[in-house]
Amino acid sequence: MSLLAYPHPRAAGAIDVVVIGAGHAGLSASSLLSRQGVAHVVLERGEVANSWRHERWDSLRLLTPNWQTRLPGRVYQGDDPDGFMAIPELVQTLTTYAADMKVPVQTHTTVSSVRPSGTGYEVVTNRGIWRAKAVIIASGACNKPVVPTVASELPEEIRQLTPFDYTHAADVDEGGVLVVGASATGLQLAHELLAHGKPVTLAAGEHVRMPRRYRGRDIFHWLSQCGIHDERYDQIEDLSRGRRLPSPQLVGSHALPMLDLNEIQRCGGRVTGRLMGVRENTLQFSGSLQNVCQLADLKMQRLLKLIDETADAQHAPPAESFAPTTVDASPALTLDLDRHHIKTVVWATGFRPDYRWVDVPVLDRKGHLRHDGGVVDAPGLYVLGLPLMRRRKSSFIFGIEDDARDITRHLSNYLEQVKRRESDGFYRYG
């Protein structure tokens, strides 16, 4: 078997490594594996960057500025470093990267099972079975929108949309819209719907508030400069909480200083507490809105204070102050769907990975992979591209490089061990 990466892999067979998914994580892993001379194939259910092509709304832009959108061996070279990439441009970037790095990707290959076999794994696909010594799961962190159980209690005539269904405000029927969730997704969709004249109610639970720019630079500049993006998973006090943290209320645009609950209300949106229940035609909201807003404000102030230390040292322009989140002192606790003409509910309540095809006992009771910084709890099995996987920046495209480097290095050592054992005769394939 050639140790060089080959752009046209066979349909199936035996190989050292199978990478599942040709998004930014899988492509990055592949380019590093090629550099290390590890024979591998990248299996992709659709095309390169499939989720970005088919599972995102039209107006979405990356939250990270272009100068930061980098992959192993590739930095941004366009003429708008401070801009934010729209999705077609990102798809193009990833497609070009795959071609330039000669990623051995086999498209339209859906993995239906990964199961232990001998000392390695069998990867069952619609185009045959691969046998691999190691597998990297790079199938994404956002395979399925999370919809709370309360969704099943909504009256039938209410149209329910997830971010996978929503493409543009014009898709939404006449009438009011309830957007559930106050992360980047919820705020972006609520803002867009308001701009298209829809009456919007936004139900907000815990959220992360952040200005787009601070002291003359993009917030991501500071998050990197003051070391937050490089904080390692094994140095974080409450890792599972860190990994559950909703995405910050940001939008890839300089049009607004801050997309927050104040801005939603300024645009005419109504903000309520978290959606807790439905009784016939009445929505019930939590009375904790004041508290979640205060928590978010306090956390933002702590973050900005931390940034100030770095910004002062760099003689950045003086600190701006941001008004606290102002919500109604007694926000509505119930809302009658009919009386408020609410016809659509948009669930911006997060995403989760889909591991139904992982037939290796490595899932915890919540269905998440048990892993230590991407090294899954089964020899030769790895994951890439999960939030806060090895570092805070793991959630972002620019964060994949360091993670992929660590993981492919671990994997190479593992392959060497396996091969040494095989040649020593410790293992025999039955």
Added chain:
Amino acid sequence: MTNITVETENGVNVAALLGAREALTEAPEAASFVWRAACEWKNGTHTESCVEGFFGLGEEQRHVREFRYDTDHPEIFASEDKGSTPVEMILVGLAGCLTAGIASVASNRAIRLNSVTATLEAGMDIQGILGIDGDVRNGFNGVTVSYQIDADATEEEIAALVAQSQKRSAVFDIITNPTNVNVQVNQ
């Protein structure tokens, strides 16, 4: 002089709380608790309730002793005022829960508390319970909790304690969010 190692800050055993959190993450079934109260009607609007046993960590548990509470209504309701009103008990529960949370969070953050006091107020339009106006709810139309906290911490740190305590408070959740209540009559 003997140096005494103080293992508890503010009288809260943080190590035990963190240990419990870790243990219950590993054994989630032990985290299922059932809280109980029993009550007996005395006379008029006077009721005596008691708590003693509860279930948790996989087995029956007991308080160190039985606690008894009288609830009644004040004389302006033509009652005998043998105890606090039940709605005041709700405020007592909220105050106890939030303040315990403040002490726990402060201890975890190594903040020494010198004094913590709070006053609680809940507005209510009794046209609801009297059935005068169907549009008026029976319960509180809002609750205000005002803390006065003296601690070795900044204003922001104290605000963060109080905010975090609400986030982790059972009674705050019970009051702010709907709960299914199933009242049965056993023959």
